[in-house]
Amino acid sequence: MTELVKGLSGEEALPTGEPVNISRRKLLLASAGATAGALVIGFGLPLGAARAQGPGAMAPGTRVPAFLEIRPDNMVRFLSPFVEGGQGIFTAMAQIVGEELDADPASFIVENAPAGDDYGVMEGGGRYTGGSQSVRSSYDTMRRLGALARQMLLQAASASLGVPIGQLTTKPGAVVHTASGRTMAYGSLAAKALDLPVPDPASVKLKDPSEFRWIGKPVERIDVYEKSVGKAIFAIDCSVDGMLHAAVQHAPRLGLTVGTIRNEAQLLAMKGVHSVHVLPGAVAVVAERWWNAKRAAEAAQVDWKEPGPDSKVRYMPADFSTAEFAEKLATAPGDGVDAEKEGDIAGAFESAGKVVSATYYSQYVRHAQLEPPSALARFNQDGSLDVWLPNQAPEMFRADISARTGLEPEKINIHSPLLGGFFGRHFLYEFANPYPQAIELAKEVGRPIKLIWSREEEFLRDPVRPMAIVRFRGALDADGMPVALEAVSACEGPTEALWGHQDGKVDESAVEGLTGKSYAFPNKRIAQLYVQNPAMIGYWRSVGNSMNDFLYETFLDELADEGGQDPYELRLHLLKENARLTTLLKSVVELSGGWKRGPFTAVDGTKRARGIAMASPFGSHTAAIAEVSIEHGEVKVHDLWQSIDPGKIVNPAIIEAQINSAVALGLSEVLLEDAAYEKGMPLARNYDMYPILPPHRMPRVHVRIVESGEKMGGIGEPGLPAVPPAVANAVSQLTGRRIRAMPLSQFKFSS
Amino acid sequence: MKLQINNKAYDVEADGDTPLLWVIRDELGMTGTKYGCGLAQCGACSVLVDGMVMRSCVTPVESVAGRSITTIEAIEEDEVGKRVVEAWVKHQVPQCGYCQSGQVIAATALLKQTAHPTDEDVMAAMANLCRCGTYNAISAAVRDLAEEEGAQ
Incomplete structure (x- = not known):
């Protein structure tokens, strides 16, 4: 795409201010002669607008030409409402749309769609890529889109062949007139078909699932080859003619502003440096090459100023320490706001045979996606603005850019390249994204600016997954069976961190995973005790569940042990009225060869144990078992078994890959990660001090998909939450030491 | 400085201590080789130099002048x-x-x-x-x- 963007930058090639006037057919025909393998003909352009059939008149997800283009060579170009960042959504979209369109997913070329109302295809309107929502929230709409396109092709073929539409059918990529044996490839019909009015969405019939050719099958991903040969284009790879590069040095603590740059003259004299700029909370250097910009930005000697009383920025104080903050949370006064409450908690604890109380800890963690954030901004002569940036929500970013620049949204072209990992990193977090800086610099310099945050600057501004410290109480009856559970979580959720805390209200993103559990406790209370964090908080893969299922499921094992119950049998008992979760739990036990808690001695002579845990995140349900030993004083995970019930599925191969991926991130969190702060600063600014799971610590992963047929759930995130507690429960059993905190690297174990 | 990359000769302007990664990406416009950490921690910047893997983010470009470099593009x-x-x-x-x-x-x-x-x-x-x-x-x-x- 680099060449492409360069090619588009000349005004003669593309009047960027008037994309609505571009003839799609001209572009389409021009593209037919493009070199083989050319990915795109106008990356991110709102092509469909050229065939507007009355603006605003159509429901999102129905304006076929806004999504689809079928080339003369029968390749299908599809603009995805959901951004691809590794989770396989482009392939899933190709399967879903291709199924009803009757076009092989392998013939799809998928790109991220631009900003625009047409792409607001989620149930309830709008769109973002997150919450493991993409497929489940748009499944019917995207199927219908494919069916509408097929219907338009049939109509065009009917006119071309002069036969009634009822005599026509399709096979993959072609319309067939069975009576005469004639066929017409989609590519030969598309130019006519896509000029037809889109039929009434209610007029097309969707396939019966028994007829599915691609949905539900392990269809190969459509992006693996390009990603294996370095041809996939991420934001950091984009370039346009005439651009300059920029790097920044952020204030060491959020909230500080630039006082003076003591060595500005020296910076300006450094090789390749074009200019030095003061931005909110940062110094930027613009240069001919990024390396020159980075060196100068690092060399800047800045006197930082404390914020004034009117500063609205979340302020990181100079004495902030995560260790102290964890204790503050653990001892925060109050018992929180109810999130879930059932039965008679007070009575249950009064009459309990035994009460178990314990405080459990989680930690800040970083997204640490491999691609550092970047943004490329270009103001055009016609007053429009192009921005290439990693993002999970194009319209939200466009609205923000509109507010910052005063430009009408229609004048702002959002380009969303592939994401080099995201895990929640690329939402609209204040001061955590480089695009406001890139836009400001482009304005000041009068040339396009590409800004990359170095890894160190990224780890300084990446919003952390919040820490929750939970005070648990459990009541056991005379037989040791739990009859009451109380969890008070001192935590700030990412949603309230972004949109504002409301007194007396619970933030679901803070407590999910403590709430939403299916275990039958006759008496329970889950509550949130809000404590604001100085650090910026963000969504992290599986959000609240990423910490809360660890906290809950490890305390459940503690309760089981205190009551003399086996943790697997206890879970079965607590789920005995829930057939779906009983089946799921039994399936993971079966997958692992039968429940074997240990400790036991493995064939290689190591002493091992297994732990079990469950989670119900994002509309799916999971159960996991981990087998661990201690090797050189640290935890080694040998095998991880996981069963997932997402209700209905689209691609079992991608589900298995996503479970592997979520297992890796869950292990990384429980074994290694801790974004600790001291004196207001993160201790780690790169992977050397913030280790993420390396290859040699990846266990064997065994996946079973239980397709219950229930409502479709998510896939990208659900595989994570059961992993940390399964590991911790195994370690507690193996070592006899109750694990109540992550990461495990803070503990020394003896083999 | 002359570089031999993917069997082609290039003349580059960068200072000798510039990491090979940034010469490849910015000066020569080959973006398949990635920046991840700049500290030889992650390996996203790996290239072949005379058939051996090297982490180009910490490799001064002058140290590989005249040697045979292969990037992902080739x-x-x-x-x-x-x-x-x-x-x-x-x-x-x-x-x-x-x-x-x-x-x-x-x-x-x-x-x-x-x-x-x-x-x-x-x-x-x-x-x-x-x-x-x-x-x-x-x-x-x-x-x-x-x-x-x-x-x-």
Whole structure:
């Protein structure tokens, strides 16, 4: 795409201010002669607008030409409402749309769609890529889109062949007139078909699932080859003619502003440096090459100023320490706001045979996606603005850019390249994204600016997954069976961190995973005790569940042990009225060869144990078992078994890959990660001090998909939450030491 | 300074201490080689220099002048590299894909040196980070290649 963007930058090639006037057919025909393998003909352009059939008149997800283009060579170009960042959504979209369109997913070329109302295809309107929502929230709409396109092709073929539409059918990529044996490839019909009015969405019939050719099958991903040969284009790879590069040095603590740059003259004299700029909370250097910009930005000697009383920025104080903050949370006064409450908690604890109380800890963690954030901004002569940036929500970013620049949204072209990992990193977090800086610099310099945050600057501004410290109480009856559970979580959720805390209200993103559990406790209370964090908080893969299922499921094992119950049998008992979760739990036990808690001695002579845990995140349900030993004083995970019930599925191969991926991130969190702060600063600014799971610590992963047929759930995130507690429960059993905190690297174990 | 990259000669303007990575990406416009950490921690920037894997983010460009550099863009021109790419597709390795240029380069370097590496060889050589956790798919692909009959 680099060449492409360069090619588009000349005004003669593309009047960027008037994309609505571009003839799609001209572009389409021009593209037919493009070199083989050319990915795109106008990356991110709102092509469909050229065939507007009355603006605003159509429901999102129905304006076929806004999504689809079928080339003369029968390749299908599809603009995805959901951004691809590794989770396989482009392939899933190709399967879903291709199924009803009757076009092989392998013939799809998928790109991220631009900003625009047409792409607001989620149930309830709008769109973002997150919450493991993409497929489940748009499944019917995207199927219908494919069916509408097929219907338009049939109509065009009917006119071309002069036969009634009822005599026509399709096979993959072609319309067939069975009576005469004639066929017409989609590519030969598309130019006519896509000029037809889109039929009434209610007029097309969707396939019966028994007829599915691609949905539900392990269809190969459509992006693996390009990603294996370095041809996939991420934001950091984009370039346009005439651009300059920029790097920044952020204030060491959020909230500080630039006082003076003591060595500005020296910076300006450094090789390749074009200019030095003061931005909110940062110094930027613009240069001919990024390396020159980075060196100068690092060399800047800045006197930082404390914020004034009117500063609205979340302020990181100079004495902030995560260790102290964890204790503050653990001892925060109050018992929180109810999130879930059932039965008679007070009575249950009064009459309990035994009460178990314990405080459990989680930690800040970083997204640490491999691609550092970047943004490329270009103001055009016609007053429009192009921005290439990693993002999970194009319209939200466009609205923000509109507010910052005063430009009408229609004048702002959002380009969303592939994401080099995201895990929640690329939402609209204040001061955590480089695009406001890139836009400001482009304005000041009068040339396009590409800004990359170095890894160190990224780890300084990446919003952390919040820490929750939970005070648990459990009541056991005379037989040791739990009859009451109380969890008070001192935590700030990412949603309230972004949109504002409301007194007396619970933030679901803070407590999910403590709430939403299916275990039958006759008496329970889950509550949130809000404590604001100085650090910026963000969504992290599986959000609240990423910490809360660890906290809950490890305390459940503690309760089981205190009551003399086996943790697997206890879970079965607590789920005995829930057939779906009983089946799921039994399936993971079966997958692992039968429940074997240990400790036991493995064939290689190591002493091992297994732990079990469950989670119900994002509309799916999971159960996991981990087998661990201690090797050189640290935890080694040998095998991880996981069963997932997402209700209905689209691609079992991608589900298995996503479970592997979520297992890796869950292990990384429980074994290694801790974004600790001291004196207001993160201790780690790169992977050397913030280790993420390396290859040699990846266990064997065994996946079973239980397709219950229930409502479709998510896939990208659900595989994570059961992993940390399964590991911790195994370690507690193996070592006899109750694990109540992550990461495990803070503990020394003896083999 | 003259560089030999993918069997082509380039004249580059960058200072000698500029990391090879940024010369490749910014000055020469080949973006397949990735920046991840700048500290030789993650391996996303891996390239081949005379057939050996090097982390270009910490390699001063002057240190590789006159040597034969291969980036991911030319990986399929190498017999071993071509097989590695085929195995990556067969095993459906990439997810986000950002680290995969470096992973393919690392696997190519390993197999060029040791056609039939042991599991320990694979473990030692395939140390690049992947935040998507494609490690099991990577090791399956490399083991597949390590066991191939035709390999020398």
